[in-house]
Amino acid sequence: VAPPAAPAAVAAAATPPAPPAPGQSIRIELSKLDKLIDAVGELVIAQAMMAQRLSSEGLAASEEIAVLDGLTRDIQESAMAIRAQPIGSVFSRVPRIMRELSASTGKHVRLEVSGESTELDKTVIERLGEPLTHLIRNAVDHGIEKPEERLAAGKSAEGTLTLSAEHRSGRILIRIGDDGRGINRDRVLAKAIEKGLVAPDAQLSKEEIDLLIFAPGFSTAQTVSNISGRGVGMDVVRQNVKDLGGRITIESEQGVGTTFTLTLPLTLAISDGMVVNVGDQTLVVPLANVVESLRPAVEDVKGLGSNRAMMNVRGRFIPVVPLHVAVGAYGAVEAPQDGVLIVVETEGAGRAALLVDSIVDQRQVVIKSLDTHYRSVEGVAGATILGDGRVALIVDVDGLVARSMAEHGQMDLSHPHGLAEAA
Template identity: 75%
Template sequence: MNAEEIQGIFFIECEEALAAAEAGLEACSAGTQDNETVNAIFRAVHSIKGGAGAFGFTALQAFTHGFETLLSDVRDGTVMVSEPLVSLMLRALDTLSDHVEAARSGSDAPADEALLAELAAAQADGAGGSDAETQPAAEASVVEQDAAPVDGLDFDLDAMLSDIEHDAEPEGTPWRVRVRPHAGAMANGSEPLLLLRELDRLGGSCIACDVAAVPVLERLEAGQAYLSWLFELPASVSEDAVQEIFDFIGDDCEVVFNPAPEEEGAHDAEETPTVEKTAQAPANDTDTPEPKEVDTAAKAGPEKAAPAARAGQSIRIDLGKLDRLIDTVGELVIAQAMMAQRFAGQDLAAVEELSMLDGLTRELQESAMSIRAQPIGSVFSRVPRILRELESSTGKAVNLEVSGEATELDKTVIERLSEPLTHLIRNAVDHGIEGAEARIAAGKPAKGTLCVSAEHRSGRIVIKIADDGAGINRERVFGKAVENGLIAADAQLSNEEIDNLIFAPGFSTAQTVSNVSGRGVGMDVVRQNVKELGGRITIDSTPGEGTVFTLALPLTLAISDGMIVTVGDQTLVVPLAHVVESLRPDAKDVQGLGTARQMLNVRGNFLPVLSLEESVGARNAVASPTEGVLIVVDTESAGQAALLVDGITDQRQFVIKSLDTHYRSVDGVAGATILGDGRVALILDIDGLVTNAVHVRRKEAA
């Protein structure tokens, strides 16, 4: 593994540490301020500091050190947790995130001098409380007693005061720690010298260096570790403080506290596990404390380490390798479909074997996709920071409610959701939620509410961003659209069509341009990004009550289930996630509406019948519902409808190929796939087709 790959792992761990620290600080803000929560925040920040030092990111290391110093006092109870302190630490975490991003991209580090001064001031305020106030009084008392005459007493006051001070602050006995990097420690980016400097900073002094393992010059390898050191530390230094230095390097370094006398001498060149060294301590030596080692997976021995490993084993996999696996599984699905096509109608044995292959292929596909699945909480975790920035810039107080963080979907979808969600949240706070005075005047709480949720529904993931603001001002939106030349002044639009005008490129109702909004970019980007993901975005706004943006997205971008249908001379795929049922209607179930519209009666529910012939450019398609098959589909924006097709030929898995990559975006088409006979079939965008058809019919009716 080269240095660049190791550095990439460091930044991944930084993201995990930042998420853990933010979760801890949010818990503190909510009232959970126990030791475990504070320790988790400290460990997260400390791990970033250790890696920053190892890779030479001095600005990141310096800021993290200042942040960590305050957290250390909070953990020790010197500085008490309060709402202003949590707010300060959240701002520090935001700056730390900026530092990490700057180190990753190689850009200039953010300005942090003022914030570091605030952190130091908070530390001084907490540490200088009772001790600082009582110390001058104590010193004055000593001076007064020294100066006062003490006639008639037969004891030495100076000696007595000296004894009192000695009893109050015992010097304690220095203790020792042995540090020995393993042979391959430096191959993983560790730098022993940095660790030794940290021990020196704690007041430790090196009293011995073991060179017994150093080979002759001809066999010396620059990347190997051969030395070990014995440090003596003052009693005031705790073992926890030393353990924190070695948290980042894991099992690459052996650390033993208070080693037995025979362990302080020379060591052989072999790498002896810490637990074996510990076992060599004399059983009858009561004067020597039992050696203790850093809390690593190896310290508990094989019997204790195994259950922990089974509980949470994981391995980091390069995303490119995972993508190749998914692509290979997709090709396997296509090959399996081709085999099924070729051997259709063969003997029973062939059918059973193909059925077995189909089951194994599906299981392999589901397993491969589950590897890529991640909880959407990784995207939702960024929302609190966005809100803090917006509250600072807009002056609006917003309460955040999040649900469905554990909902899983494909990693590619998650990565591309970040930008759309950021725009929607900014829009909700800047345009949707009113200021405190306006909310109070409208009978609402002064603090607005933003709800972000995710859930699985019919093979899709549905994400909602809802605010309790003023809703969309449709008169203002309509007027701005006319002013920008988007629509005619006499245009007759429904509320839904007016709401969708905000997705037009360059559209903005902001009165002034700010760093939040007003430049006419954002919402059109949101719709385009969601569309590229194969999803849809809808708006539901009620004046005075708020607005809800709903994103309906596929769970995965690679493989899905669908019905293969024929429409005239075209073969198409209807995603199974949208299908409710399919049926051949009787004549009495189809009713006419106007001159060219038909409605299907499904158990008392009347659904519009939509012919796909014109939409997909087919020829010689079935015109009468009684002669073909109706597929009842469900959409997010337009409800249910019945699609008229000539027939259903198969139902199977298909591999989604993007048209944008190889051709261009096509309205009503979500992508393409390769059928078992080698032909290319278009995958229908059911939401788009039904929504467009409904809008056309509404205009015709108007």
């Protein structure tokens, strides 16, 4: 079991920030906060409609409208801050989990925590516990070696698990890292071939092999235990993170360790988006996915037939995903050089370029769920009301690109050698 000093060190490192002084806080029903957030969302929509009306009538935006825009954003940020809570309330559960895992596995593990005062929406925090627990269990059971194995590899007998949180570009990054054995990609690939997930002759990159661990029911554990090896867990983690509007990425080096990074929105109510025209439809692409936008030269685009193409972006070929095909829009541009390509970063397929007719603008959008009235549609994350009163679908970039890859053959599209073979 872990040395007696370790649990004390863990508890001290994960201590959440002190509560507010008496008289500096009040208790309030969550339903009242939800009503406030909904009202703020409607205010954002109303402000956008007012600005749109002035623009459509040829009137220049006045200084008062600019002030209103700033006040609306201030109110929105203040309302979101009321719902925000320190992530330390989730991190504080980890030391107990670590002690239980150390006792059941016989591994010595030290926990290092940082960023526990980082705040995000209460709803996100409430749904973060399960995926975080899965990742910690996975790190201790699969990642960190037993003391004798670590000593034989020239490491200290005590492993280290790091847990951190930080704000970056309007999102929150949560990292769970270990200094264990890293992902054995040969073993993962062999298991994936055995289970029929990939073809025996498939040429996968390191990143693609790593993502195989998120396949439903996938496990390389040789024995089943209460911790892992039951064929459930990592696929649940990925789905939970996706349901929160986030993504999960992996960095791993064999013999050095593995780090999982969760990128999550600060709130599930309002987001920054890029409004685009695609044929007869107007869509919103989440700004969190956007890398850049450009108009390609003819020589930078290589057609592969059947609505497939690759684009050369500074020496790197990435697949072109025509949005009009994905959403069934009519009257859209079909040649990449005739439209605008939005380069996006996806969770499972790397970078891709979304083909749109034009970019309208960039704005805050109020996210409206469609789950109440419609079944889940892959590639659609929700909807929003634009300034002119129209409803626009919000694109689920990860789901849409993944579906396009599956329909057109991912290997041909995501690697330069596929381009060479198709040429």
